[in-house]
Structures are given as C-alpha cells and as structure tokens.
Amino acid sequence: DIGCGNGKYLSTNPKVWMHGCDRSPNLLQHCTANKHDVLVADALELPYKSSAFDAAISIAVIHHLSTEERRVAALKEALRVVRPGGVLLVYNWALEQEGRFGGFKEQDQLIPWHLNKKFGTDVVGHGEKAEEKHCVVYKRFYHLFKEGETERLFEAAGGNTVRQSYYDHANWCAIVEKQALSM
Amino acid sequence: ANMILLTHNMMVSPMKEASKTLPLKIEAEEVQELEKEFNLVFLVKIIDRLDWAGFLEASAILNQQGLPSSTEEIDKTNEESMRKLHHALMEVDVVTGALVCTETGRRFPIAGGIPNMLLNQDEL
Numbered sequence A: 001d002i003g004c005g006n007g008k009y010l011s012t013n014p015k016v017w018m019h020g021c022d023r024s025p026n027l028l029q030h031c032t033a034n035k036h037d038v039l040v041a042d043a044l045e046l047p048y049k050s051s052a053f054d055a056a057i058s059i060a061v062i063h064h065l066s067t068e069e070r071r072v073a074a075l076k077e078a079l080r081v082v083r084p085g086g087v088l089l090v091y092n093w094a095l096e097q098e099g100r101f102g103g104f105k106e107q108d109q110l111i112p113w114h115l116n117k118k119f120g121t122d123v124v125g126h127g128e129k130a131e132e133k134h135c136v137v138y139k140r141f142y143h144l145f146k147e148g149e150t151e152r153l154f155e156a157a158g159g160n161t162v163r164q165s166y167y168d169h170a171n172w173c174a175i176v177e178k179q180a181l182s183m
Numbered sequence B: 001a002n003m004i005l006l007t008h009n010m011m012v013s014p015m016k017e018a019s020k021t022l023p024l025k026i027e028a029e030e031v032q033e034l035e036k037e038f039n040l041v042f043l044v045k046i047i048d049r050l051d052w053a054g055f056l057e058a059s060a061i062l063n064q065q066g067l068p069s070s071t072e073e074i075d076k077t078n079e080e081s082m083r084k085l086h087h088a089l090m091e092v093d094v095v096t097g098a099l100v101c102t103e104t105g106r107r108f109p110i111a112g113g114i115p116n117m118l119l120n121q122d123e124l
Helices: A068-080 A149-157 B005-009 B040-047 B052-061 B079-090
Strands: A020-022 A038-040 A053-059 A082-093 A108-114 A128-130 A135-143 A160-168 A171-178 B025-033 B092-100 B107-111
Touching: A053 A068, A068 A082, A068 A149, A082 A149, A082 A160, A149 A160, A149 A171, B005 B052, B005 B079, B005 B092, B025 B052, B040 B079, B052 B079
Parallel strands: A020 A038, A053 A082
Antiparallel strands: A082 A171, A108 A135, A128 A135, A160 A171, B025 B092, B092 B107
C-alpha cells in the first residue's frame, strides 16, 4: 500500500501479506498502521526490490504530487515494485466531483484541512489560525484529475495495460496489469 | 509496527547510486520475538520469492541458526523445519537498529519497528 496513511487498508485481506509505506512517520504510528509491517518512504523512491509484490495499491496519493512529471514517475515506481503480470490499483480525486470538494474549475488546488481542536490549537509548520472555528487550518495540495487523465498518465508511464477504469465516489480509478517485458 | 525478515527480503536501498538489487545490511540493537500464525500454504509460496542468500545472511545476524543452506534442501513436509523457517522469516522483529546500504554506506534508522527510508534533500 503506497501511501498507506493510518493503515486503514492494511487489514483488508488477512490471507495476504501486505506491506505499507507512507511519507508521514506520524501517520504510521497511528494504532492501526502500527499493528502492521510498515515503513517511512517517498512514493518516488520506493525501498522495495523490483517485481517484489503480486499487487499494489495507491489510494488518494498521486494527486498530491505537484507536477505531471512527478505523477508519472510515481506510477513508474509503483509499477516497478509489482511483478510482471501483477496488478496496480490507483485512485485519484476527480475534478468533476460534486459535493464538498466539487465545483472546482482549476485542477491544481490548495484544499483546507481543519485540525480537530482536541489535537491542539498551536500553529505548527504552514498552518494558519481559522478564527471563526478557533482551530488550525492546513492547506493541502491536490491536483484534481480529469476524466481520462489517469489512463493517459499510465500510458506515459509505459509497461502496463489498463484492465479497468471507472469513477468511484468522486475518484477516477484504474486497475492496470504490469507487462511481462520492460522495467 | 514490526521489521521482520520477510520485509527485509523485499527491500533494497533507495539511494540513487545503489543498484536496487542488493539486500540492505541489518544492524540490530533491540530485537523482539513475535507470535504469528503458522501458515504452511503461504510459507511454501513465499519461499519462491525470497532471495535465499540474503535471507540466510540476515538470519545469521539475528542469531537464527539451523536453516537450510539452499531452497532445494527445504523439506516442505517436515513440520519442525518449516516452523523454524516460519519463525526466522515472520517472528523475529528488529525494533531498533538500522538498515545499511552496502553500496553507499548510508544508514537508514529503524525505530519502533519502523524503518525510515526517506532520502535527505541533498540525496535526491
């Protein structure tokens, strides 16, 4: 699980051995993630050997990378660690979504995230005070994906075949198979 | 979280200069023993995916003895030896220590059973 965060997907199937990585050491120390085999790593420099895994997932991760070049590089890295014939599942937030994070015209956005007051109200890092709600707000970068963009990035990454692509709860999703010859 | 030898066997150094083919060298400070459910079906399948030489070297560092010196010598019907293999692969946890890139010497620390494999800004 590339970008496993608090580890919520690591228990999905107890019959498989799953490894998780995330860029945030604090998220990995969350009780859920902490019950599993996890490590701190960057999606662009995965510390796994090539073709190590039968499958990989990267859910709501790649949309945080700020350039197309880096987003394609992340897909290439994810494909590298999957064995030929193995599968990769990717979810990216959709530009076209309705509701809470909908209505954006531009793909690149800084979306505010309000830290629950119980975790403190001191401003840390790039946070800002939200006066009305008396809490700290962090702006998180998202590149919202357009329809067809995930598939286009996978084509740019190369060495894979898209098996399924679909829209699921405000995400553009794809399941791809790593090709036998390449990487 | 845990850093077991199965994880170690799937890992390489993320350093740019490294070949992405060699195992990291384990430096173990605090080690603990876990209890993981013995799953023979899983074990038989995972054997084919292991870098066996790397596994033996890492096992020796963690004082796990008596493992077969090659995969051909593994007797999958011998429960005692399969349980020994299960123990070495799944139940020995490096809580504190480091994983060292043998090609560059770079040390990646392990704390609370979690290796930190992030590169520094000047290593990117």
